[in-house]
Amino acid sequence: MNDAHTVVWNRPERAAKGPAPSRTRAEITAAAIAIADAEGIDALSMRRVAKELGTGTASLYRYLASKDDLLDLMVDAVAAEDGGPPAATGDWRGDLRTLAYRSRATIHRHPWMTSLAAGRPSLGPNSLDATERALAALDPLGFDIDVMITVVDTLQAFVRGYAIGELAQQEAVRRSGVGNQEWMDAHAPYLDKVVKAGRHPLLARVIRDAELPHAADSAERGFELGLERLLDGWEANLPVRP
Numbered sequence: 001m002n003d004a005h006t007v008v009w010n011r012p013e014r015a016a017k018g019p020a021p022s023r024t025r026a027e028i029t030a031a032a033i034a035i036a037d038a039e040g041i042d043a044l045s046m047r048r049v050a051k052e053l054g055t056g057t058a059s060l061y062r063y064l065a066s067k068d069d070l071l072d073l074m075v076d077a078v079a080a081e082d083g084g085p086p087a088a089t090g091d092w093r094g095d096l097r098t099l100a101y102r103s104r105a106t107i108h109r110h111p112w113m114t115s116l117a118a119g120r121p122s123l124g125p126n127s128l129d130a131t132e133r134a135l136a137a138l139d140p141l142g143f144d145i146d147v148m149i150t151v152v153d154t155l156q157a158f159v160r161g162y163a164i165g166e167l168a169q170q171e172a173v174r175r176s177g178v179g180n181q182e183w184m185d186a187h188a189p190y191l192d193k194v195v196k197a198g199r200h201p202l203l204a205r206v207i208r209d210a211e212l213p214h215a216a217d218s219a220e221r222g223f224e225l226g227l228e229r230l231l232d233g234w235e236a237n238l239p240v241r242p
Helices: 025-039 046-053 067-079 092-109 125-141 145-176 180-197 201-209 218-236
Strands: none
Touching: 025 046, 025 067, 046 067, 067 092, 067 125, 092 125, 092 145, 092 218, 125 145, 145 180, 145 218, 180 201
16 A cells, blocks of 8 residues: 555654655644645645745655645644643533533634544544543443444534634624624614514514624623533433442
8 A cells, every 4th residue: 555545644754765854744734734824724735835844845745645644634733732632520511611612712723624624533643632531521421432422523513513603704704894793783674674574483582582692792602502501411311320
């Protein structure tokens, strides 16, 4: 099997023969992350990274077999930021809450993670550590291992979906130049007609009575509320112990 079809984590950082590399995988990965953070994932290419490092594109293939290798390294690198996720404390709700907020913060720092993290799971050492610590928070509860990994996956899906909505909202403001409150004020006359028409009584309650959508900290409060309801659901289904 050639290098293009082997896992990057299963290959040495440098070849056994030939000159010593002038760059490390960590340096290449850091350059790629900086580009993706500043310009978006679509701007990332091996040529672009090579230019940033002041080297030839072909030289990068001494370190990596493909761009997919680079993407794997990027995802794994951000999993180790701030020292990686903390170890389990014995408070499973608190531990999962910490992991959720940490994952959301990571996506806000690196919006390109929303597309990469939604695909195949990263199996790099830092990513494996993060998954292990999430499972360790659940392990004392007596869940079947299939339930445990489903809980972890569901938690990440909630965080990713919520963060995608936040980023999309920010992009809409940037693109249109219209702030959220200004946008709601502009739609007020139309929504007043919707309420009076009576065809959407529950939505009418949202428009008339809901306070959360109009709160200055609606994003934070919405995330907290959704996360706590998820945790409540899992707590309500803890295995019955003898």
